[in-house]
Amino acid sequence: MLERISAKNKCAVIKWNGKYICSSVDPVKEAGDWVKKQQMRLSRQKNIIVLGAGCGYHLTALQKAFPSIKILAIDVFSELIEFCKKEHALDLSDVAFECISSIESLVANKKIYNFLKSRYAVLKFSPAVSVHAELYDKIEVMLLGRTVESAEFLGRIRPEFQPLLKSRSGMQESRYLFSIKTLDESLNKESSEDLVYKVKILKELIA
Amino acid sequence: MRILVISLLRLGDVLIASPALHGLRRKYPSAKIDLLVNQNFISLKSILPDVDELIPFDRDGLQDGLAEASCPLFESLDYLDEIINKLKSNQYDLVVNFTQNKLSGYLTSLIGAKEQIGLSLSANGQPSYSSSWFRYLNDYFAADIADRFHFTDIFYLGSGLPTGTNKFVFNESPVGKAEALNFFSSVGYASGPKVVVQALTSDIKKTLSRSKWVDALTQFQSFESDAHIFLLGAPNEAAELSLLQQELKDKGVRSDLAILSLDGALALLNVSDLLITGDTSIKHLASGTPISIFEIAIGSSDYKKTGVYKPGSLILKSNEPCSPCQHSAACHRESHLCASQIPSELIALAASKFLHHDWLALQVLAEEYSDCANLLKTEWAKFGLWMARHLTDRGTQREISDQLSRLAWKFLLEKEHLKPLAAYGSESLKLKEAFESDWHPDNQLRIKMSLEHIELTTLSSETRINKILSAISSKIKLFGSFDGVDFIDSELVKEIIKVESDLGLGKILSEKFNPKSASDFYQIRQLQNSLNDVFSHQQIKLKLIRSLRSQITENA
Numbered sequence: 106m107l108e109r110i111s112a113k114n115k116c117a118v119i120k121w122n123g124k125y126i127c128s129s130v131d132p133v134k135e136a137g138d139w140v141k142k143q144q145m146r147l148s149r150q151k152n153i154i155v156l157g158a159g160c161g162y163h164l165t166a167l168q169k170a171f172p173s174i175k176i177l178a179i180d181v182f183s184e185l186i187e188f189c190k191k192e193h194a195l196d197l198s199d200v201a202f203e204c205i206s207s208i209e210s211l212v213a214n215k216k217i218y219n220f221l222k223s224r225y226a227v228l229k230f231s232p233a234v235s236v237h238a239e240l241y242d243k244i245e246v247m248l249l250g251r252t253v254e255s256a257e258f259l260g261r262i263r264p265e266f267q268p269l270l271k272s273r274s275g276m277q278e279s280r281y282l283f284s285i286k287t288l289d290e291s292l293n294k295e296s297s298e299d300l301v302y303k304v305k306i307l308k309e310l311i312a
Numbered sequence: 313m314r315i316l317v318i319s320l321l322r323l324g325d326v327l328i329a330s331p332a333l334h335g336l337r338r339k340y341p342s343a344k345i346d347l348l349v350n351q352n353f354i355s356l357k358s359i360l361p362d363v364d365e366l367i368p369f370d371r372d373g374l375q376d377g378l379a380e381a382s383c384p385l386f387e388s389l390d391y392l393d394e395i396i397n398k399l400k401s402n403q404y405d406l407v408v409n410f411t412q413n414k415l416s417g418y419l420t421s422l423i424g425a426k427e428q429i430g431l432s433l434s435a436n437g438q439p440s441y442s443s444s445w446f447r448y449l450n451d452y453f454a455a456d457i458a459d460r461f462h463f464t465d466i467f468y469l470g471s472g473l474p475t476g477t478n479k480f481v482f483n484e485s486p487v488g489k490a491e492a493l494n495f496f497s498s499v500g501y502a503s504g505p506k507v508v509v510q511a512l513t514s515d516i517k518k519t520l521s522r523s524k525w526v527d528a529l530t531q532f533q534s535f536e537s538d539a540h541i542f543l544l545g546a547p548n549e550a551a552e553l554s555l556l557q558q559e560l561k562d563k564g565v566r567s568d569l570a571i572l573s574l575d576g577a578l579a580l581l582n583v584s585d586l587l588i589t590g591d592t593s594i595k596h597l598a599s600g601t602p603i604s605i606f607e608i609a610i611g612s613s614d615y616k617k618t619g620v621y622k623p624g625s626l627i628l629k630s631n632e633p634c635s636p637c638q639h640s641a642a643c644h645r646e647s648h649l650c651a652s653q654i655p656s657e658l659i660a661l662a663a664s665k666f667l668h669h670d671w672l673a674l675q676v677l678a679e680e681y682s683d684c685a686n687l688l689k690t691e692w693a694k695f696g697l698w699m700a701r702h703l704t705d706r707g708t709q710r711e712i713s714d715q716l717s718r719l720a721w722k723f724l725l726e727k728e729h730l731k732p733l734a735a736y737g738s739e740s741l742k743l744k745e746a747f748e749s750d751w752h753p754d755n756q757l758r759i760k761m762s763l764e765h766i767e768l769t770t771l772s773s774e775t776r777i778n779k780i781l782s783a784i785s786s787k788i789k790l791f792g793s794f795d796g797v798d799f800i801d802s803e804l805v806k807e808i809i810k811v812e813s814d815l816g817l818g819k820i821l822s823e824k825f826n827p828k829s830a831s832d833f834y835q836i837r838q839l840q841n842s843l844n845d846v847f848s849h850q851q852i853k854l855k856l857i858r859s860l861r862s863q864i865t866e867n868a
Contacts, residue, residue: 106769108606118354146376149370149373149391222385223390224384224390224391224394225384225387225388226383226384226387227382227384235807248384249381249382249385250384250385251381251387254386255385257385259385259386263386266386274401283385284378285378285388288389298435301435302418302421302422302435303389303391303392303393303396303422305414305418305435306392306415306419306422307374307388307389307392309377309378309413309414309415309418310371310374310375310378310388310415311395312376312380312414
């Protein structure tokens with residue numbers, strides 16, 4: 106149940122089922138601080154998926170700080186997406202929104218599918234994802250591709266990397282986490298030379 | 313033409329390549345020369361005049377993508393792909409790899425260029441070098457051979473550049489000049505020598521203790537009362553240097569903190585008189601300025617490989633037998649002996665005498681303190697190699713033998729000995745000229761006897777190596793295959809190890825065989841190749857000795 110409220114600094118914020126999904130005091134400052142923490146990492150990114158549309162202030166702060174980055178905001182509730190679009194119509198005109206209410210809808214979503222074809226980062230806005238933490242966690246796991254199931258999902262989207270997902274060791278365990286070591290183990294005679302070189306270079310970085 | 317130079321190690325390693333960059337620019341004046349460096353060195357562009365573009369390699373970004381579970385699985389692969397594609401799109405004609413590690417080896421191959429110099433690795437890890445100098449660096453340096461060359465010379469000669477233009481060249485930027493001007497206006501300018509002290513290094517083993525610096529600089533000030541001391545450091549070193557400054561102040565020594573960027577440091581060095589430094593990148597920067605450089609080489613500092621390059625510089629080296637030690641390992645002694653055994657008065661006296669270029673006084677100092685330290689003078693020899701000559705060891709049999717040995721390696725690596733008219737005569741003449749200032753006419757007999765002795769020793773070594781090679785070859789001929797035959801029996805192992813030790817070959821030979829599997833084909837071939845190299849080296853050395861002897865006899 107969405108409740109629209111005025112924060113102490115007069116900005117419009119939301120209470121979802123009685124819980125604030127951003128700061129009730131100064132959501133703009135909260136958003137700015139959140140972006141500052143990501144600064145180093147985001148300076149080299151071109152595409153970002155943000156989990157939790159929330160009240161939208163973190164999205165406007167992100168867009169302002171990195172105007173050339175493509176942002177895709179995912180929320181599990183369409184009402185929150187509508188709020189963001191109305192409240193920040195001008196500032197978020199370049200941000201794409203997708204409502205994802207289950208893992209099945211995530212896997213079937215064409216916009217997300219296309220977004221995952223190139224390099225991206227995944228960020229979570231904690232106050233916003235707290236409304237449905239379990240589902241957001243599952244979405245994050247699928248997008249990161251570090252488990253067997255999620256790696257297979259990403260492998261379907263990026264067929265050029267499928268040869269790297271055939272590691273023999275430990276794959277049966279559902280909690281198994283993929284790493285560069287796993288990818289290296291999968292290299293074989295059929296792997297393209299370019300891919301072999303790249304995996305070897307990355308392995309040297311953590312040697 | 314487009315050239316890419318790869319230098320992905322530390323700041324000092326990038327700066328040490330300056331002469332090679334300058335040489336490439338002279339050889340290819342209209343080429344576009346790009347330099348691939350770690351992201352945090354991108355600001356070097358302002359001081360490197362021979363480089364057109366600095367391309368960042370975001371090592372941290374790639375590592376984060378690998379190590380962080382919150383980063384998508386393919387993030388680093390995609391990021392690396394972007395970096396590689398950008399490099400490939402430049403369609404380089406020549407890639408020169410100065411980094412010489414596996415990462416750079418794979419990168420060199422992946423970028424693909426018409427010509428590659430330095431280590432490149434195939435997808436299954438097979439190395440190729442395109443230059444004997446880089447092969448020497450990878451094979452023999454790693455095996456700890458005594459005949460080591462300065463990295464600057466290896467980069468320069470390995471790039472196929474002609475002898476004679478090994479200069480460090482840096483640009484003073486407007487930003488750097490402004491920083492230095494600001495600094496001088498804040499400290500107040502006065503007459504008297506300006507002495508820059510780079511007290512801190514990147515490794516605690518290479519750094520003198522604060523108390524040692526305080527003692528040494530206090531004594532130095534008593535000898536040079538009108539000198540101005542500037543404690544140079546980066547912003548992250550300010551706190552540590554402030555403590556040093558305070559302790560100096562307590563002793564009545566005035567010093568100023570010079571917390572500057574690299575550009576500012578270069579500008580400061582350009583107008584100062586003396587730099588006293590540990591093994592730091594600042595000393596390499598200083599080699600491109602008029603400043604006199606006094607290096608204190610302790611801990612893991614290996615002056616033979618990375619000593620201050622500028623001719624006429626002074627190096628103070630600890631006498632402790634464990635120095636230089638391994639970079640990565642902690643000091644294994646109970647206390648940091650190689651630093652503590654160097655008397656602070658020696659540092660002060662040497663700095664004072666060096667400030668006035670009093671080499672005679674420095675020679676006396678070297679004699680007096682020879683039980684705890686060595687003083688060396690850097691020179692650039694006409695035969696194309698950098699030298700650091702002991703002030704107490706000049707013109708001795710050991711020194712002559714060492715230089716002949718290094719010149720022989722240069723001949724071998726440049727395949728000079730295979731030419732129909734190999735330059736034994738002209739090169740030995742240059743060697744003679746290099747030592748001539750130390751050869752008193754009365755010493756002619758002593759020098760001839762030294763050369764005779766060196767010749768006999770070299771002849772003996774040549775014979776021993778030939779015997780080892782013959783022994784291995786005979787077994788191969790006798791048995792026809794490598795299966796089940798012990799090609800290197802225990803007696804041969806002993807002799808190989810002894811030859812290795814006598815000739816200062818580190819582990820060039822012994823690392824190439826495992827006595828338990830001596831019939832391994834690849835190992836035997838590797839050993840034969842190294843033995844052939846060493847044999848050729850001794851033969852070349854003999855020819856140089858004989859040519860040098862005839863030069864001396866002619867002039868007698």
